[in-house]
Amino acid sequence: MPDAPWLHIVGIGEDGLDGLTPAARTVVETAEILVGGDRHHDLSAAVSAARVAWPSPFDALVETLLSFRGQRVVVLATGDPLWFSVGARIGRAIPPGQIAYHPQLSAFQLAAARMGWSMADLETLTVHGRPVEQMIAFIQPDARLLILTTGADTPARIAAFLTARGFGDSPMTVLANMGGADEARFDGTAAGWDHDVPAFNTLAVDCRAAPDAALLPRVPGLTDDLFRSDGTMTKREVRAATLAKLMPMRGALLWDIGSGSGSVGIEWMRAARSARAIGIEPRADRRAMAAENALALGTPRLDLRDGTVPDALHGLPAPDAVFIGGGLSAATFDAALAALRPLGRLVANAVTLESEAILAALHARHGGDLVRIAVDRAEPVGSYRGWRPAMPVTQLSLVKR
Structure with missing residues (x-):
């Protein structure tokens, strides 16, 4: 029979102990150690347990809690401890069988x-x-x-x-x-x-939109003019097709190699809750543009790093997806593929004949889907309109199985 939990995490509201269930109130009132913020301690002032404030830095919390093991330890949190609260953080470090949660109504x-x-x-x-x-x-x-x-x-x-x-x-x-x-x-x-x-x-x-409001859907394919760029970026239609192959998912990590203006990494993070992206870009001016774009479009946690590939890939956390938009070589492709987690997605785009030849050779070795994406846009031709083709993009994509 498993041991009983030694750590209790109790959600508490503005009504303090009076708002707790009888069981949760008993847990708090019989605690030997109470851990929480000033507000939590004020709400439970009638309890005689030893008081411990949130540690500084906060990352020391788990070590602090473990030091009290063997005593009746209660952590006080606001509302539901597992909804954007401290309980989830503790639960990632301490096995769930050692913790009992007592939720309160959340904010x-x-x-x-x-x-x-x-x-x-x-x-x-x-x-x-x-x-x-x-x-x-x-x-x-x-x-x-x-x-x-x-x-x-x-x-x-x-x-x-x-x-x-x-x-x-x-x-x-x-x-x-x-x-x-x-x-x-x-x-x-x-x-x-x-x-x-x-x-x-x-x-x-x-949210109430005016007729001229900016439309910023989370579905990939934001207009190019929303990004500050020096012209070197994955354009809207190709970007949408690229992200469809990368398949953004909740909490997943993307390596955006040759990130330029950051458009692919930004749209990846917008498309799924808690999605993460590391952008690798050797030019400081482009990293600055990508950081500005990330703030403007709601992905301030885009992680931008200086470096050239494949060397810059060493030591990075394993990705769920990799996009190679710049710095393409067989060595970079092989390093990215080796680092990918199972079911990881790899997409590489090329516009030059030399890069296209690399993709053709990689396709022969690894398989996957090799496609060419061509986009024409209607533009004025004198007093008429005509189609002006953009440079075609060759794309290799595969799923690691």
Whole structure:
């Protein structure tokens, strides 16, 4: 029979111990060690356990908890410990059989109830302790967003993002201290937002697009003019076809080799929740453009690195997908293929005859799909219109099995 859990993680709300189930309250009241933030300790002030604050740096939390093993240890978290909260982080480091979770209503559930919104019809996001810009990827017409913020100034920053993209008419509501005696609500629109709000708050946004609003779908294929570029980038139609072969998935990691303006890595991260990308680009000016594009398009965690391939690939975490848009060689292809995780996707594009010859040879060795993508655009020809062809792109793609 397995041992009983030694660590309890208890969600607590603004109503403190009174809001806990009898079982969860007993766990807290009989604790020998209580770990949490100042707010959590204030909400459980009647308990006589030894108090431990969040460690600094926070990464030391797991080591701190393990040092108390053998005692009755309780971690206090806000709301649901496994919903954008500390419980998930602890659970990745300590086996789940050693932990008992005691969830409380989350801020998302409380906010949805206050707004009268269905949880099934909205996006739940957090920018608490994370780059605020990552919410930009979720600005869509008629989308409803619930956002855990990172401070009193966060709603105003988000209002500015909305307004700049043509969503200034979007209603915004800040909810603070939900479930407690000091619960407060602040309503306004993105364009007219001028409230001073408590630092600990949840933001509700009902996205309303103006006729001239920027349309930034999470489906790959953003228009080229949304990216700052020196002209060296994977163009819209080819980029959409490339990402279809790369298959973005939740939490998956992409190596974007020869990332240039970062367009492929950015669209990869926008297309799936928690998707990650490492962009490898030897030119500093292009890395600067990619970083600017990542901030503007809601992927501030795009990891840009200086280096030339294949040497720059050594030591990187194993990818779920690799795109070779620059620096193509047989050595780079082989190194990327070897590093790919099982079921990983590899896509390489070429526009020159020399690079196309490399892809033809690689296709003969490894198989996969070898295709040529040609795009023509209608452009003025005097007073008429005609088709102007872009350079065709040869693409090799395969799945590692």
